[in-house]
Amino acid sequence: MQLQTAQRQQVKLRLGISGPSGFGKTYSALLLAFGITEDYSKIAVIDTENASASLYAHLGDFKVINLEAPYPPERYVHAIEVCEKAGIEVIIVDSITHEWNGAGGCLEIHEKLGGRFQDWSKVSPRHQTFIDKILQSKCHVITSARRKVNYSMDTEPNGKTKVVKHGTKEITREGFEYELTVNFELLNEKHLVKASKDRTGLFMNKPEFVINSATGRKLVSWCMEGINVEEIRKEIQQCETLEGLRHVYSKYPNLQSAILEEVLKRKVQLEEARSAIVPNHKILTSNQKEDGAHK
Numbered sequence: 389m390q391l392q393t394a395q396r397q398q399v400k401l402r403l404g405i406s407g408p409s410g411f412g413k414t415y416s417a418l419l420l421a422f423g424i425t426e427d428y429s430k431i432a433v434i435d436t437e438n439a440s441a442s443l444y445a446h447l448g449d450f451k452v453i454n455l456e457a458p459y460p461p462e463r464y465v466h467a468i469e470v471c472e473k474a475g476i477e478v479i480i481v482d483s484i485t486h487e488w489n490g491a492g493g494c495l496e497i498h499e500k501l502g503g504r505f506q507d508w509s510k511v512s513p514r515h516q517t518f519i520d521k522i523l524q525s526k527c528h529v530i531t532s533a534r535r536k537v538n539y540s541m542d543t544e545p546n547g548k549t550k551v552v553k554h555g556t557k558e559i560t561r562e563g564f565e566y567e568l569t570v571n572f573e574l575l576n577e578k579h580l581v582k583a584s585k586d587r588t589g590l591f592m593n594k595p596e597f598v599i600n601s602a603t604g605r606k607l608v609s610w611c612m613e614g615i616n617v618e619e620i621r622k623e624i625q626q627c628e629t630l631e632g633l634r635h636v637y638s639k640y641p642n643l644q645s646a647i648l649e650e651v652l653k654r655k656v657q658l659e660e661a662r663s664a665i666v667p668n669h670k671i672l673t674s675n676q677k678e679d680g681a682h683k
Contacts, residue, residue: 399611402523404565405581405599406533406558407574413532414440414482416572416579416599418447421478423604424528430477434467436486451476458492461518468521468529476527483532485559487518494561515561523567526645528608533558535573570607572599617646624650630658 403420405413414437421431428448433441436455451474453467464487471479488494494515501507522529535558543549558565565571571585579598583591588610597603620640624647627633637644637651 399569400526401528401530401607401611402567402569403528403530403607404533404568404571404585405530405574406535406565406571407581408535411574411577412579413574414480415444416574416581417480417482417530417532418444418450419600420604420607421450421480421528421530422448423601423606424608425477425604427477430475431480432471432474432476432478433480433482434464434471435482436490437482441480441482455486457486457490459486459490460492460497461487461494461514464518465521468525468527472525472527478528478530479525481522481529481531483534484564485532485534488515488560519564519567524645531568533560533564535559569611617643620647621650624654627654627658630655633658 401424405417405420407413414433418431418433418441422428425431428450431448431450432453433450434453434455435441436459439452439454441450441452442454451471453470455463455467464481464484468479468481486493490496494511497514498507498511501510522531565585568585569587570583570591572581572591573584574581575596580596581599582596583594586592588607590606590610591597620636620643623636624633627636633651633654637647640647
């Protein structure tokens with residue numbers, strides 16, 4: 389455990405777009421993804437919305453995985469892994485709502501187990517595996533979620549109760565948006581959005597706007613600031629000891645997946661160099677002993 393100077397490191401984007409049906413979540417996500425990668429062939433949509441992504445095939449040759457019910461977390465995880473292995477740069481999960489509240493999703497799994505509080509001990513780890521897959525993916529990930537109107541029953545001073553509307557709420561497990569780099573909330577059918585969560589500072593407290601490819605370019609420019617992976621690779625090649633190599637690897641926790649292959653290659657080089665020196669040292673020592681014995 390040691391203190392280190394805080395450094396801005398290059399990261400992969402974790403973006404969210406939420407809104408009621410018909411507000412343009414899929415279309416907005418595709419424009420956002422294109423702005424990030426500038427190549428539709430490097431974009432994949434995990435589509436649980438009745439093949440709605442295919443309605444925008446005219447935009448470009450993006451890839452699609454049409455995911456049908458049931459929607460357990462493991463199927464989403466597998467779909468993300470398929471995209472990663474195919475060399476996809478931006479994955480759109482449209483939508484994550486079904487993983488939570490769809491047929492075979494977490495709420496239904498919990499209900500089938502008995503619906504008791506203790507049954508969440510079996511469901512929550514499965515849901516967390518899905519969340520972790522999104523957060524740890526080597527790709528940029530855009531998720532969409534449906535929203536519903538949120539109501540509560542409030543008691544008035546005279547003792548009567550009334551239904552109070554509290555805006556809209558994402559249909560997924562509470563707290564997901566806090567894991568994201570930016571979460572965009574679609575406000576109306578004109579596709580206007582606002583940022584309900586923004587770690588970049590690019591959109592928070594700014595006027596409502598319409599997402600387009602320029603939004604994606606702005607975000608990818610932000611996430612590419614900071615330490616360059618190529619600079620880290622040079623640092624790895626300059627390591628002369630395994631201890632130094634371990635130090636470089638531990639210094640960049642957010643980039644370990646990107647530099648792991650380079651670290652392993654350098655480790656092999658250092659071990660080979662060390663094994664080449666040790667036998668020569670043993671031979672030299674042995675010869676010196678023989679010379680001493682003859683004397």
